[in-house]
Amino acid sequence: MGSTPKHSREPLEFRPKPPDASASGSAPEPEEPPREGDDVQAYRELRELILAPEQEAIERLHQRVDNPASRTEDVGSVVAEAIQLRRRQGGDEDLSSALSPTIETALRESVRKDPGTLADALFPVMGPAIRRSILETLRAFLESFNQVLDQSLSMKGLKWRIEALRTGRSFTEVALLHSLIFRVEQVFLIHKKTGLSLGHAVAPSVAMQDPSLVSGMLSAIQDFVRDSFHTVQGQGLNRMNVGDLDVWIEEGPYAILACVIRGVAPRPLRDRMAEVVENIHRDYSEQLDHFAGDSAPFAKVNSELGRCLELRYKEEAQPRGFGFVYAIAAILSLVVAGWLAWHTMQYRRWERLVNAFREQPGFVITSFGRQGGHFVVRGLHDPLAADPEKIISASDVKRADGEFHWGGYYALDDPIVQQRAISLLSPPPTVTLAVKNGVLQVSGAARAAWVKELQAKAQLVPGIRSLQLSPELDPERLAFSQAKSEIEITLVKFPLASASLLPSEQGALHRLAEEAQALLKAADALHENVTFEVLGHTDSTGPEVSNQNLSQRRAERVVQELSQLGVPERSLSPRGVGTSEPLRKEDSEANRQYNRCVNIHITSVTH
Amino acid sequence: MLQKKICMLGSFAVGKTSLVRRFVESIYSDVYQTTVGVKVDKKNVQVNGTDLTLVLWDIYGEDDYQKMHWTYLRGASGYLLVADGTRKATIDKAFSLEQRVREEVGVIPFVFVINKCDLSQDWEVDSALQAQLTEKNWNLLRSSAKTGEGVEEAFALLTRKILG
Numbered sequence: 001m002g003s004t005p006k007h008s009r010e011p012l013e014f015r016p017k018p019p020d021a022s023a024s025g026s027a028p029e030p031e032e033p034p035r036e037g038d039d040v041q042a043y044r045e046l047r048e049l050i051l052a053p054e055q056e057a058i059e060r061l062h063q064r065v066d067n068p069a070s071r072t073e074d075v076g077s078v079v080a081e082a083i084q085l086r087r088r089q090g091g092d093e094d095l096s097s098a099l100s101p102t103i104e105t106a107l108r109e110s111v112r113k114d115p116g117t118l119a120d121a122l123f124p125v126m127g128p129a130i131r132r133s134i135l136e137t138l139r140a141f142l143e144s145f146n147q148v149l150d151q152s153l154s155m156k157g158l159k160w161r162i163e164a165l166r167t168g169r170s171f172t173e174v175a176l177l178h179s180l181i182f183r184v185e186q187v188f189l190i191h192k193k194t195g196l197s198l199g200h201a202v203a204p205s206v207a208m209q210d211p212s213l214v215s216g217m218l219s220a221i222q223d224f225v226r227d228s229f230h231t232v233q234g235q236g237l238n239r240m241n242v243g244d245l246d247v248w249i250e251e252g253p254y255a256i257l258a259c260v261i262r263g264v265a266p267r268p269l270r271d272r273m274a275e276v277v278e279n280i281h282r283d284y285s286e287q288l289d290h291f292a293g294d295s296a297p298f299a300k301v302n303s304e305l306g307r308c309l310e311l312r313y314k315e316e317a318q319p320r321g322f323g324f325v326y327a328i329a330a331i332l333s334l335v336v337a338g339w340l341a342w343h344t345m346q347y348r349r350w351e352r353l354v355n356a357f358r359e360q361p362g363f364v365i366t367s368f369g370r371q372g373g374h375f376v377v378r379g380l381h382d383p384l385a386a387d388p389e390k391i392i393s394a395s396d397v398k399r400a401d402g403e404f405h406w407g408g409y410y411a412l413d414d415p416i417v418q419q420r421a422i423s424l425l426s427p428p429p430t431v432t433l434a435v436k437n438g439v440l441q442v443s444g445a446a447r448a449a450w451v452k453e454l455q456a457k458a459q460l461v462p463g464i465r466s467l468q469l470s471p472e473l474d475p476e477r478l479a480f481s482q483a484k485s486e487i488e489i490t491l492v493k494f495p496l497a498s499a500s501l502l503p504s505e506q507g508a509l510h511r512l513a514e515e516a517q518a519l520l521k522a523a524d525a526l527h528e529n530v531t532f533e534v535l536g537h538t539d540s541t542g543p544e545v546s547n548q549n550l551s552q553r554r555a556e557r558v559v560q561e562l563s564q565l566g567v568p569e570r571s572l573s574p575r576g577v578g579t580s581e582p583l584r585k586e587d588s589e590a591n592r593q594y595n596r597c598v599n600i601h602i603t604s605v606t607h
Numbered sequence: 608m609l610q611k612k613i614c615m616l617g618s619f620a621v622g623k624t625s626l627v628r629r630f631v632e633s634i635y636s637d638v639y640q641t642t643v644g645v646k647v648d649k650k651n652v653q654v655n656g657t658d659l660t661l662v663l664w665d666i667y668g669e670d671d672y673q674k675m676h677w678t679y680l681r682g683a684s685g686y687l688l689v690a691d692g693t694r695k696a697t698i699d700k701a702f703s704l705e706q707r708v709r710e711e712v713g714v715i716p717f718v719f720v721i722n723k724c725d726l727s728q729d730w731e732v733d734s735a736l737q738a739q740l741t742e743k744n745w746n747l748l749r750s751s752a753k754t755g756e757g758v759e760e761a762f763a764l765l766t767r768k769i770l771g
Contacts, residue, residue, distance in 0.1 A: 194612045194682030195647075196662055210632065212610060216647030216662045223678040224643045293611045293684060 132235070140267035155325070182263030187305040188215055189280065189298070190256040191291050195219030198255060198291070198298045201305035218258055222249070252277040254288035259308050269308070276304055350375045350402060353395040360386060361413030375402030382411035384419045410462040412438070417463030424461050425454055431473075438463060443470035448478040476525040483519035484602050487512055487532070491583075491597040492558050497542065499553035501561060509558070512600065513565035519602070520571065528604040532567070534559050535599055536576040537583060539592040544578060552576030558598040610660040611769055612682055616704050617689030618697040619668035622722040625752035626689060627663055630759065644676045654766045661762065677711050685716040685769045687761060692721045692749070695731035702743075716768035717746075720761050724749040 064070045086095050110118050119126075164171040185206045189199040195218075200211035225237045240247040246261040250273040257277045259269070280301060281288065287297040350368070354377060357363045362385020367378045375397075381388060388406065392399055411417070418435040427433055431444035440458050442451075451473050458467040471477065490512050492505050501509070516532060523530040536555030538547040555574035563569045583599065584591040615623040624646070631648035650661045664683070669675040680686070686708065690701040701719065708715070719740075721732070727749075732740075740747060746764055750757030 191682070194684075195664075196610045196612055196682075210649060212649050212660055212662050213632070213647050216612070216649075216664065220643060220645045220647055220664065220679060223676065223681075224645075227676050227678050294609050296608070 128235070136270075140270065143267055155329075182261055182265040182269075184259050184261050184265070184269070184309050186260040187308045188218065188256075188258040188260075189301055189305055190215040190219055190258065191288070192219070192251070192254055192256050194291070194293070196291075196293060196295075198288075198295055199301040199305050201302050201309055203309050218247075218249075219256065222256070248273060250274055250277050252281045254285070254291075255280060257305075257308070272308055276307055279304055346397075346401070349395070349397045350377075353377075353392065353397050356391060356395065357388070360391065362386065362411040362416045363388070364409065364411075376405070377402060378405045379407070380409040381406040382409060382413075382416050384416050384423070385411060412463045414438075417461070421458070421461050421464060425457060427454075435464065438465035439468050440464045440466070441468045441470070442473055444473070446473055446478070448475055448482055451475055451478055476522045480519055480522035480526060480528075483515040483522065486515045487519065487600050487602060490515075491594075491599050493593075493597045494554050496539075496593075496596060497550065499550060499557050501557060509561050510565065513562050513567050516562065516567045516571075516600075520568070523604060527607055529607050530571055530602060530604045532562075532572050533601040533603060534562075534572055534574045535581065535601055536574065537581065537595050537597050537599070538578055539595045540579045540582070540586050541592070548576055548578040550576070551578045554598050558600075608660060609657065610662055611684040611766070613661045613663050613765065613769075614680055614683045614686040615663060615665045615689060616680075616686050616701075616708070617668055618691070618694075618700040621668065621689045621691040621694075621697050622752045623668065623687075623689045624665055626687075626720070626722060626750060626758055627665060628752070629755060630762070631663060645679045650762060652762055652766050654763060654770060657770065659766055659770075661766065677707075680708065680712050683712065683715060685718075685765050687765060688717050688719045690719070690721050692723050692730040692732055693726050695736065698732070698736060716765065718761050718765045718768065719745045719747045720750045720757065721747065722750050722752060724756060725751040725753045 064074075083095065107118070161171055163169075183203060185203050186208060187199075187201040188197065188211055190196070191198050195216045197211040197215035200208075200215075202208045221240075222236045225231070226235075236249070236251060238249045238251070240249075244262055246263075246265060248259045248261060248265070248270065250257045250259075250270070255277065257273050257280075259265075259273060261269070283304075284298065284301065347370070354365055354368045357377070357379065358365050362382035364380040365377065366380065367376070369376060388404060392404070410420075414435045414437065417438065417440075418433060421433050421435060421440055425433070427442070428444075428446055428450060431442060431446045431450075434441045434443075440461070442454060446454075451469065452475060454469075455467060455475070458464055490508050492508050492512070493502065494500070495502060520530060534555045536551035536553070536558075538551045538554075540547075542550075552574070553576070555576050559569070559572045559574040562572060579595075582595050583597065584594045586592045586595060615627065617623050627648055627650070631650045644667045646665045648663045648665060650663060652659050652661060664679055666675060666679050688701050688705055690697040692698075698721070705717065705719075708717070721730075723730075746768070748757045748761045748764065750761055752758065
């Protein structure tokens with residue numbers, strides 16, 4: 001099969017050879033007119049016979065070449081392969097320059113016809129790009145806003161405000177010019193795909209890390225963040241912040257620029273970084289694309305990276321007035337500290353006074369404070385308590401610095417209650433009053449009547465809850481001893497040598513009977529058995545026997561009389577003692593007369 | 608200066624980190640491996656008179672708790688494929704890792720290192736596996752992070768392969 005076409009093509013390929021064997025040696029042209037009619041005819045026939053298929057093929061080719069439609073078809077089927085071949089052969093630039101005007105025109109035409117088509121196609125690219133741009137702008141704005149806010153209230157801020165007024169610039173501008181002190185310490189240029197270091201610039205006297213390792217790890221972290229949080233292609237970590245250190249990252253299509261910054265860097269650094277990345281991509285696009293680990297072509301890139309180190313806001317030209325400012329600040333703080341100390345000391349003094357009042361009985365402090373530079377103390381004061389003015393003058397406060405407002409009240413503190421009890425109950429000097437936990441303790445000697453009054457009034461004294469009398473002030477005991485002494489000092493007098501009662505002694509007898517009954521009543525309450533020993537006496541004149549008899553009769557006469565006056569007879573024991581127990585020494589007539597009497601001696605036994 | 612990115616690949620605990628620890632310059636703690644999943648170290652080598660910096664990405668071996676970040680392989684010029692001779696499973700894992708690398712980043716030079724040759728009496732490399740390895744016609748080295756055996760050779764061999 002394969003050999004047939006070869007044979008049929010051969011005559012075509014050897015077309016210059018004379019088809020006829022009889023033809024002369026020199027090669028005649030096929031179109032050469034034959035010399036004779038038959039021959040010509042024969043030649044034509046022969047030619048048609050032999051060359052007809054080729055002629056048809058040539059004809060077809062002609063038609064195809066002349067027909068634009070079929071030519072377009074041919075080119076169309078190979079155009080993609082042709083462009084690919086061209087790229088492989090390394091003619092990119094020529095191809096690009098040849099195509100770009102057409103593509104540009106085409107794009108223009110497309111936009112003119114229907115901007116929607118291109119917009120739709122670009123939408124996935126434009127969206128993120130616009131969003132990123134807006135984000136960056138907002139972030140930059142916030143950065144400077146924050147810085148200005150931070151500084152605007154300080155003293156420095158005030159100075160800048162004056163400078164802004166003076167120079168007519170905006171405060172933000174002035175603040176930014178002065179406030180930002182930062183330093184770009186290191187700049188790394190990292191090949192995006194391999195994470196290898198392309199260049200590294202470092203500020204003077206900065207401890208530098210191995211750029212290969214840092215570059216590798218930085219891009220690993222970039223990858224890690226992208227991987228872990230599935231960020232949109234082209235978006236990665238663009239800032240890392242650790243304490244005072246900031247790492248700013250600016251990404252280009254092939255390389256990443258990372259600046260290690262100490263301090264707060266301003267937005268223009270970011271612009272500078274973007275500019276450097278763009279320049280590097282412009283100058284080294286080929287080398288970046290074909291980078292295979294050889295950093296030699298990037299030897300000069302460090303000078304470009306150095307531009308990021310340069311940028312640094314001027315610090316204050318001269319710390320002129322700095323010392324002055326410090327001195328003023330120091331004086332101010334001293335003044336403030338002094339004032340505060342004085343203030344505190346004063347307050348402490350007043351506080352001590354108020355506490356002294358609080359501890360003092362008869363005072364209640366209800367409020368203490370400072371009003372308009374004046375100390376104001378409000379409280380309650382018992383009139384019986386100490387004089388507040390004395391307490392104030394004894395303290396170390398200045399009286400004029402404060403005012404006191406006292407209200408009256410009854411204090412329940414024992415010392416005050418005691419004073420109150422003394423003033424209200426007017427005890428006799430023989431009595432001692434004491435108050436303990438609201439109990440009024442009374443001791444000493446007093447009359448029963450006063451004790452009675454005390455019992456009635458004590459509980460009315462504010463602060464006294466109960467009364468505690470010492471045993472000797474017991475009313476019964478008191479009545480008993482009072483009656484006893486009353487009885488024992490009473491004498492019933494008799495006329496000379498007689499046991500008859502004188503009418504003048506009736507009063508004494510009635511008193512005795514009354515007292516005896518009172519005593520018996522008290523004795524009963526005290527559980528005591530009382531015996532009234534009624535003793536009859538005589539003077540020493542006359543014989544002893546008759547005196548004894550007379551004294552016995554006198555005693556019995558009084559017993560009889562008292563019995564009649566209601567004193568139980570069983571408690572009365574008459575006994576004549578004659579002259580044996582004289583009441584007075586008989587050295588005068590008056591004393592002798594005194595001894596002519598009856599007196600009563602009382603004995604008591606507790607049962 | 609010529610630099611090449613090299614990755615260390617292999618199952619968890621085959622000794623990748625130990626293998627490089629004594630032979631590299633490192634400023635990062637091993638903690639990065641478990642946190643970020645990779646630790647970058649550096650090794651300077653000289654092959655055929657060429658000074659070369661190998662930047663080693665010691666990638667965390669995949670285990671039940673953490674997946675491998677395949678993006679870390681991007682841009683690598685070659686890798687050391689490490690297995691533990693005493694654990695056959697790690698060799699099988701190495702086979703699958705090699706295949707995965709081909710899918711992820713294409714064919715790049717690598718050297719297969721079977722570590723822990725100091726424990727060769729415990730190796731689980733039987734004749735069948737041996738045959739499999741021979742069939743693959745891989746550059747195979749035995750190493751020991753403990754004795755240092757084979758480590759320098761592995762790096763040198765890989766570097767030569769990378770440089771072509």
